Amino acid sequence: MKRIQSIQVRGAVSGHLLPGQLPGSILVMNTSMRRHLPLLLATLAFLSTTTVQAESGQEAGCMRCHSMKTLAYLDSKTGGVRNLSIDPDAMARSDHKKLGCRSCHGAGFEVYPHFKEARLERLECLNCHKENIDFPHELFESIERSFERSVHFQTLPDSFTCFSCHDPHDFRSLSKQPNEELTTVVARDNGVCRRCHDTPNEIYSKTGRKFSPLVATHAWLPEAERHWDNVRCVECHTGPKSNRSHFILGRNDAVRACEACHSQNSLLVAKLYRHRLREEKRSGTLTNSSVMNNAYVIGLTRHPWLDWGGIALIVMTFLGVTGHGLARWLFTRRDPHENHH
Amino acid sequence: MKTTIELYPTWIRVWHWSNALSFLILIATGFSMHFATPGAYLIPFNTARLLHNFFGIVLVCGWLIFVFGNLRGTNGIHYRLRLTGLFRRLLTQALFYGVGIFRGAHHPFPATRDAKFNPLQQVTYWGVMFGAIPLLILSGLAFFFHDWIPEQVLGMDGLMISGVLHYVIGVFLTAFMIGHIYLATAGETVFGEFKKMLFGATLTEEKS
Numbered sequence: 358m359k360r361i362q363s364i365q366v367r368g369a370v371s372g373h374l375l376p377g378q379l380p381g382s383i384l385v386m387n388t389s390m391r392r393h394l395p396l397l398l399a400t401l402a403f404l405s406t407t408t409v410q411a412e413s414g415q416e417a418g419c420m421r422c423h424s425m426k427t428l429a430y431l432d433s434k435t436g437g438v439r440n441l442s443i444d445p446d447a448m449a450r451s452d453h454k455k456l457g458c459r460s461c462h463g464a465g466f467e468v469y470p471h472f473k474e475a476r477l478e479r480l481e482c483l484n485c486h487k488e489n490i491d492f493p494h495e496l497f498e499s500i501e502r503s504f505e506r507s508v509h510f511q512t513l514p515d516s517f518t519c520f521s522c523h524d525p526h527d528f529r530s531l532s533k534q535p536n537e538e539l540t541t542v543v544a545r546d547n548g549v550c551r552r553c554h555d556t557p558n559e560i561y562s563k564t565g566r567k568f569s570p571l572v573a574t575h576a577w578l579p580e581a582e583r584h585w586d587n588v589r590c591v592e593c594h595t596g597p598k599s600n601r602s603h604f605i606l607g608r609n610d611a612v613r614a615c616e617a618c619h620s621q622n623s624l625l626v627a628k629l630y631r632h633r634l635r636e637e638k639r640s641g642t643l644t645n646s647s648v649m650n651n652a653y654v655i656g657l658t659r660h661p662w663l664d665w666g667g668i669a670l671i672v673m674t675f676l677g678v679t680g681h682g683l684a685r686w687l688f689t690r691r692d693p694h695e696n697h698h
Numbered sequence: 699m700k701t702t703i704e705l706y707p708t709w710i711r712v713w714h715w716s717n718a719l720s721f722l723i724l725i726a727t728g729f730s731m732h733f734a735t736p737g738a739y740l741i742p743f744n745t746a747r748l749l750h751n752f753f754g755i756v757l758v759c760g761w762l763i764f765v766f767g768n769l770r771g772t773n774g775i776h777y778r779l780r781l782t783g784l785f786r787r788l789l790t791q792a793l794f795y796g797v798g799i800f801r802g803a804h805h806p807f808p809a810t811r812d813a814k815f816n817p818l819q820q821v822t823y824w825g826v827m828f829g830a831i832p833l834l835i836l837s838g839l840a841f842f843f844h845d846w847i848p849e850q851v852l853g854m855d856g857l858m859i860s861g862v863l864h865y866v867i868g869v870f871l872t873a874f875m876i877g878h879i880y881l882a883t884a885g886e887t888v889f890g891e892f893k894k895m896l897f898g899a900t901l902t903e904e905k906s
Binding site: 475579582614615616617619620621622652653655656658659660663664666667670671674675678680681684687688689 | 731732733734735736737742743744747795799800802844855857858861862865866869870872875876877880882884899
């Protein structure tokens with residue numbers, strides 16, 4: 358089998374993906390390559406080596422190409438662009454930051470062009486994270502159970518996997534980020550869902566299921582966008598009780614009651630705010646302050662002093678005027694004539 | 699020469715009772731949102747929100763009418779604080795409510811055309827209309843126009859200060875309303891003041 362022997366790209370390349378549009382770029386490809394990759398996104402500037410000998414720290418080797426933002430090709434199977442770029446900063450912050458590329462990816466990627474067989478590798482989160490005491494696993498096994506009962510898996514068992522939502526190269530779990538801005542967490546987690554659900558047409562073209570835009574299906578929720586800046590989709594879409602963010606329920610079981618969040622025993626305390634509360638409990642400063650430090654949520658953000666103070670003031674005023682009125686009544690009864698002298 | 703004036707012209711009475719209604723509804727809905735509990739609420743959260751929004755706007759309109767009405771007409775005179783001797787006058791009025799009223803003493807400051815309020819009323823109404831209500835309105839508008847307020851203040855959500863302020867003022871105004879309704883029974887007769895506010899009251903004075 359012939360493989361690409363060299364890739365030479367001259368001239369600065371940015372943005373555009375079609376090799377033909379790159380002035381002066383010479384792309385040497387074999388025919389099978391052409392068929393598979395009508396667009397080999399040749400932002401591989403300055404590469405003239407025939408093989409990429411992975412340097413001792415392989416990351417550097419892989420990232421020489423894969424950190425390029427425009428590295429992608431048009432996937433003939435799905436018709437979509439397959440993005441091959443890995444954001445090194447995100448990777449460095451991710452839960453997998455300690456792992457090298459090759460801890461997960463096979464030896465076939467060590468050379469360039471990658472072995473064709475290498476692309477057949479099927480990596481799964483659960484290949485590593487299940488029944489394997491060397492890797493974190495308990496959480497994942499319960500997540501898998503939830504996931505398998507979720508609407509997504511139930512309706513599309515073949516095409517929905519963990520990767521539909523998680524990119525192993527930048528995944529970081531909420532529990533690991535107790536100090537991160539909550540709005541950042543929310544934006545990231547909601548980004549997962551919105552990647553698909555903001556483009557209902559795409560869902561339609563792939564599954565034939567027609568969704569209205571989110572703002573229309575959530576028109577009953579006042580200031581929906583503002584809510585989505587502050588709470589996650591999974592808060593409502595996994596039911597009010599437990600924190601099983603992978604057990605996405607059908608639309609009819611989604612939380613609609615405002616009081617589910619806007620109250621003292623808000624589901625937010627069990628879900629979104631849970632790690633923060635746990636963190637504070639550990640450091641022994643559990644007051645309402647953790648709730649106080651998050652968003653102001655009517656019904657949830659309450660301080661016991663202010664609540665009791667307010668109630669006391671009202672009760673005292675009430676008792677005061679009742680006592681005064683009673684006294685007035687008693688005095689005028691005792692001496693009705695004196696009233697109008 | 700005798701002059702007769704209307705102490706409670708129609709616009710004041712309409713304004714007053716629209717305020718009274720708004721207050722009652724805002725208190726009930728505000729209370730049920732602040733103390734919202736699934737399954738055990740006065741008014742369902744979303745209904746309470748809609749009512750609170752609507753009557754909040756009614757209150758704002760009322761306040762604007764109040765300000766412009768008093769700037770233009772003669773009613774504003776009753777809100778002109780005279781500071782000299784204010785403390786003494788307040789004390790006199792407080793002594794009346796604390797002692798004199800039980801003995802059937804006369805009201806120390808009967809209504810006149812320049813001062814229909816007694817000193818205690820004047821100071822309280824002044825504080826309510828020019829202090830508490832504007833702050834209440836501003837902190838309430840902050841919920842509507844959250845883009846206008848900073849996202850973070852002192853490391854807290856920007857809404858925190860206005861939210862807590864809104865609650866605290868709401869509580870004080872609730873207490874005010876209770877006191878206000880009660881003291882309305884402490885006029886010459888128990889229901890006299892209510893009738894005046896409902897049907898108006900004229901005051902005839904000898905003018906020199």
